[in-house]
Amino acid sequence: MNAPTRKIIFLASGLAIAGSFIAFAATGMHPYTRFRDKDIEAVNAESDLSDLFAETGSQPPPEQVESVNAIGFLPSGPGLASLSVVTVSGPALLVMGILFWHTRRTSRKVDAAPPEASAAV
């Protein structure tokens, strides 16, 4: 593997790691990846009854479950739900580690080679 290819892979892996953390932070740092849910949104949109009874001074309505798109730290299922910080950064870190190890190994071989062989390389 030549040096430019290594650099491109290293850069792409770094971007994937950074991207996953940025997406995680930007979407609310949810522990699990989640997506908007039409059923939850439909329930959350209904407030006629609670509004009517609010006029009597009754307790506020119960809290509601969020319906958001968010890249979580961990995946929450197959398909798109498998996208997460761990599932994106993990393989990217592994690729970077293998690349680093491969580069070191190659440079050691070059250093250890006799002067003629080294020159040939």
Added chain:
Amino acid sequence: MKLMPILAIVSLGASLALAEQSSSTFAQKSADGKSLVVPQAHSSKGTVYYAITDRDRQIYFESDAPLEDIKGQSNDVVGYAVVSSGNTGAIVAGEWHLPVDSMKTGIELRDEHLASSAWLDAASYPDVVVQVREIKSLKETKRTAAFSSSTMTLVVDLTLHGETKTISIPDSSVILMKASDATSKVAKGDLMAIRTKFTVTLADFGVTHPVIGEKVAKEVSLDVALYLSTLPPNQQ
């Protein structure tokens, strides 16, 4: 072929569990599934209010565990409450069914886990059932021409995961609202709101799992807002 006897036993077990839940003293669901058939013994005690389902959020639950905070909700509760004829807000009978598979947490896979046999086992115990046993400490807090409100301790039988426990829920509030132009724009009939909060200890209902105490709290808190009408669901 060897699987056939095993499948038969599993199927028989599931049927027996279902029969156990449905043949108990629970009210049957109406044909359209949007209400319960009110037993004569209950309807004769006073005014029947039917739960208004598929509208506002009725149940919100939260499990606040060290590793995870799970929040869920449902608006699929069906049931009824019978209020004494004096219309003081005294609930003399009532029963509500919350379908387990209607509880949504915002993560599909988690909802599936919640309904699975490892947790609430919706296949064997499709509903969480609440039946009113009695009320205590009834106190009228406000009365106007439009509505009356009261607080009370609700004593109910809660059936979850096939286990029934009697629990007392203090500071429950009931508001009764007479039908008017304002209310008819929202729902027809005289209306009623029941607001209450309580906690459920999962182990008390036979729900055990290695992650309870870590990812799922031992106690789950519930916030209930039931809205009911004197008209059955198909006329609300």
